[in-house]
C-alpha cells in the first residue's frame with residue numbers, strides 16, 4: 001500500500017494579525033487567512049476543491065466557499081476535540097488528496113478567543129456527561145482538569161515548577177524574536193513566573209496559553225502539483241490521529257495510567273510510517289495550551305523516557321541551539337492561541353528557512369495538536 | 385453551585401449517593417467495576433449492570449486549588465480544593481470531589497495546605513445537596 005508518505009505538501013500559509021481584540025468578525029478573519037494562504041501558494045481560490053477545519057470552527061464551508069470564491073468542493077471534513085484536531089485537518093486533506101478525492105485543500109481556523117466568551121462559562125454546553133462527574137465540585141475549566149494531572153505528574157516523577165517555567169521561558173524567548181507574536185515586546189523572568197498569581201494550583205498565570213483573536217490557514221496539494229507552486233514544498237511525511245483505549249479526554253482520571261495521554265497512541269502510528277526517528281527531528285512545534293503538556297508530549301512522542309519530560313527541559317534544551325528547540329514562533333503560550341494552527345504554520349516557516357527564530361538547516365519538524373484530548377500530529381520535511 | 389446534569393447511566397449513582405450510600409457501576413456478568421457509568425462492559429460486552437456498594441474509603445490521588453476567574457458561585461469560595469480520590473478496593477476507580485471538614489461543610493472549609501497526595505479520606509453525603517463529599521480519615 002502506498003500510504004500518504006510525502007505524497008502531499010503544504011505550499012501556502014496565511015495568517016491575520018494576532019491580538020487580544022481584533023475589530024473584524026471571525027468570518028472575515030477566516031477569509032483573510034485563507035486568501036493569504038492561497039496567494040502565498042500562488043493558487044487561484046477557484047481551484048480549491050477540499051476543506052478541513054475544527055468542529056469548533058464557527059465559519060462553515062458554505063460561508064467560506066461563497067465569500068472567497070472556491071470551485072466545486074468534493075471533500076470537506078471537520079475534526080473534533082478542540083485543539084486536538086489541529087494537525088488532523090492537514091492529515092485529512094493529505095489523505096483525501098493522496099487518495100484522489102481532491103486536488104487543492106485548504107485547512108483553517110479563525111477564532112476570537114481574546115475578545116469573545118470563555119467556553120467554560122457556557123455551563124449548558126459543558127455540563128452533559130462526563131462533566132456531571134467533575135463540574136459540580138468546581139473542576140470547571142480546562143486549566144483545572146490539566147492541573148489535576150500536572151500535580152500527579154509532579155508527585156510521581158519529581159517534575160518541578162522550574163521545569164514548567166523552562167517551557168514558558170522558551171516560548172516567550174522565541175516570541176520576543178517574532179514581531180507578529182502577541183508577547184513580542186514582553187520578556188519573561190523567573191521572578192515574574194514564580195510570583196505570578198495562581199490560576200489553578202499547581203498552575204500559575206504563565207502556565208496558561210494566551211487568549212487571542214486571529215486566524216490562520218494553509219494549503220495542501222499533491223507533491224506533483226507542489227513543484228509548480230510559488231514556494232518550496234513542505235512535505236507531509238507522516239500524519240496520525242490518536243484516541244487511545246479507555247481515554248476520557250481532559251478528565252482522564254479513569255484508566256490504569258492517566259498520565260499516558262493520546263500523544264502516545266498518536267506517536268506510535270506517526271513513527272511507524274516515518275523514515276526518521278525522534279533523534280532526527282530538528283525542531284518541534286508542540287501544543288502548549290498549558291506548559292505541563294510539553295513534558296507529557298516529549299515523553300509521548302519519544303524524545304525521552306517515561307517521567308523524564310521535566311528533566312528534559314533543563315540546560316536550555318528547548319531553546320534555540322538546545323537539544324530540541326520548540327515553538328519557535330512563541331507557541332500558544334506567547335505568540336497566539338488559535339487552537340494550535342500557528343504551530344502548523346511555524347513548522348512550515350522553519351522548513352522554508354523563514355522563521356524569526358530559524359533553526360539552521362532545519363529539515364524535519366514535528367507538529368503536535370493538543371495532548372490530553374483525542375489528538376493528532378504531523379511530521380513535516382523539506383527533503384524528498 | 386452547579387448541579388450534576390444526570391444521564392440515564394449515571395442516575396443510580398446520584399440516587400444512592402443522596403441516600404448516603406456510595407455505589408459503583410459493575411458488570412453483572414464478569415463483575416468488573418467501571419467508572420464513569422456506561423451502557424456496556426468494555427471487558428466482556430455484556431449489557432448487564434449492577435450497582436455494587438463500596439466501602440467509601442479512599443486515598444487522595446491528586447488535587448487542585450482553583451483561583452478566579454471562575455463562575456460566580458465558585459469564585460466566592462475560591463481558593464477551594466478539588467480532589468481526585470482512588471477507592472481502596474479498586475484504585476482505578478477514581479472520584480472527583482471536595483475534601484471538607486465534615487458533612488455539609490463548604491468546599492473551602494479545609495485549607496489546601498492540609499491536603500496531601502496519598503492521604504486517607506472517607507465518603508460522606510452532603511445532607512443538603514445529596515452530593516458526595518470527602519472528609520479526612522481519622523488516623
Ligand SMILES: [Zn+2]
Pocket residue numbers: 411412413414415416425426427428429430
Ligand atoms: Zn463484563
